Amino acid sequence: MNVLELLSNEERNDSSSWTIQYSEARGRGIFANKDIKKGEIIFVDYPLLIGPRTGSDRVFCIICFSLNNIRACSKNCGLPLCSEACENSSVHVSECEFILSRSKEFFTQIRFDIIRSLTPLRGLLLNNKQIQLLKLLKSHQGLHHGFEVNIAKKHLRINDDEEVLMHSICSILDTNTFEVIVGEKSDDLSVRALYPLSSMLNHSCTSNITHYFDSHQKMIIKASVPIRKGEEICHSYTKIFWGTCVRQPYLQQTKHFSCDCSRCQDPTECGSNLCAINCFNCGGAVLPMYKPNVSVTWRCVSCNSVMPAKLVGVVLAILGSRLNSLLSADPIQIFKFMKSQLPKYAPMSNHVAVQLKCRLVWLLGYQKNYLWNDLTDELLREKEDMCRELLKLLEMLRAGQNKMRGLILYELYCCLQEWNRRNHQTGEHKALFEEAKEILKDDVYAPQEIKNFWVLNGSEP
Ligand SMILES: C[S@@+](CC[C@H](N)C(=O)[O-])C[C@H]1O[C@@H](n2cnc3c(N)ncnc32)[C@H](O)[C@@H]1O
Incomplete structure (x- = not known):
């Protein structure tokens, strides 16, 4: 049996194009x-298994993913629910019965360790055909895969066969899982899910597709650029703005392969210089030279000197930790870091600066004290400039009509609307909205103004 044979007719799609x-x-x-063609839907995919992510630290209903009216299950399984309907849903009744029949204690309160091991526990409860399908998906061995099993075993009696199956489910999840956005854009709530067809997609750092979800977690795969007959249809397992120095270790550690795509082999990454750090010799740009199966060398493009691996490690660690802390910081702190500290270590092309610009674009106009009305002309100009820079970068990286382009186009359109409101005339904003609307059509994560447009025009978001 192969994956396609185990799918229903609807799940198998019309496979004439692939x-x-x-x-x-x-x-x-x-x-x-x-x-x-660019923009053409290639296939749709339905979740085989869906549930909280391993690092889940938000309390949301584990059935409908609502964030409102959350309470612990009245049967004391420790899982958060929002309503009687969710508590009585067939999915919850079976997982609740399983947890209660195996638990070593009563969970009268919401328990994060049960939430974090719920997705593989749900895997144990799949029917035979679903388990057969799941086992056809690729997995890798590794000590870091399956730690959820130990979390579950602390609280639940899991027999040996179930333990083996749960380990295998965890490894399959780690190799194939998709992050699914389930809330509104402002909530940023996500879960993880296995999609059997999309699990067949290999990775390229220059992906030729984009994916989005509808409100029922159905995933739609669309061409972001024209794809020629015979070409591989590839998805990117990493974020588009991550530099090679982040993508390569991530792919090796989590997906167990080294990417040898053209972007990885080009130290400048299509001229974007996303990994560039400052040369301590001459102040030029030091870039990583990746070659498959050879350790990476960091060389200055101006003076040609090699930067010692230890020094590179220190700079990357500083930048990485500052990025992590600043992703939840106030815009003023982010600007301060970008203007005063970052230039000591890296040029503004560096992916840390790019990710922070992206964060600022999402915050300015929406965050308390930085609503559209609160923005000074200077801040509004900064946001507009960052949108334009990010759009240029996406073009350099040959991202095509991907979701990130749609979201940034929309933010640029909002900046221009705001300039209009302030009596500065701008001409192009309608075209920006039209393109964003086309890219984000039917995407549950699209900004409300775009969703309103579909509703007004009779299309179901
Ligand atoms: C989601 S699966 C993709 C489908 C997989 N090739 C299969 O046969 O089921 C992910 C795994 O495929 C392999 N893979 C994906 N992209 C790759 C690439 N660009 N180069 C080498 N291996 C890749 C890796 O083993 C990775 O962990």
Whole structure:
């Protein structure tokens, strides 16, 4: 049996535009059977298994993912729910019965350790056909896969067969899982899910597709650029603005392969210089030279000197930790870091600066004290400039019509609307909205103004 044979007719889609093929280097992958146009839907996919992420630290209903009216399950399984309807849903009744029949204690309060091990526990409760399908998906061995099993075993009696199956489910989840945005954009709530067809998609750092979800967690895969017949259809397992120095270790540690795509082999990453750090010799840009199976060398493009690995490690660690703390900081703190500290270590092309710019674009106009009315002309200009820079960068990275482009186009449109409101005339904003609307059509994560447009025009978000 292969994956397609185990899917229902609806789940299998009309597969005339693609086929699953095998290669020695990458295993199974999806290839175009015909030329596919930019924006064309390639297939839709339904979740086989969905639930909280391992690091989940938000309290939300584990059935409908609502953030409102949350309370612990009245049967004392420790899981958060929002209503009687969710408590009585068939999915919850079976997981609740399982937890209660195996628990070593009563969970009268919401328990994060039960929430964090819920997704693989749900895997144990799949029917035979679903387990058969799940076991066809790729997984990798590694000590860091399956720590949820130990969390579950602390509180629940899990027998040996279940333990083996749960380990295997965790490894399959780690290799194939998709992050699913389930709330509104402002909530940023996400869960993880396994999609059987999309699990056949191999990775490229220059992906040719974009994906989005509807309100029922159905995933839609669309071409972000024209795809030629015979070309592999690839998804990016990493974030588009991560530099190679972040993508490579992430892919090696979590997905167990080294990417050899053209972006990874080009130290400048299509001229973006996302990994550039300052040369301590001459102040030029030091870039990483990745070659498959050879350790990376960081070399200055101006004076050609090699920067010692230890020094590179220190700079990357400083930048990485500042990025992590600043992602939840106030815009003023982010600007301060970008203007006074970052230039000591890296040029503004560095992916840390890019990710912080992205964060500022999401905050300015929406965060308390930084609402559109609160923004000074200077801050509004900064946001507009950052949107334009990020759009240019996406073009450099050949991202095509991907979701990030749609979201940034919309933010640029909002800046221009705001300039208009302040009596500065701008001409192009309608076209920006039209393009954003087209890219984000039917995406549950789209800004409300775009969703309102679909509702007014009879399309179901
Ligand atoms: C989600 S699966 C993709 C489908 C997989 N090839 C299969 O046969 O089921 C992810 C795994 O595929 C392999 N893979 C994906 N992209 C790759 C790439 N660009 N180069 C090498 N291996 C890749 C890795 O083993 C990775 O952990």
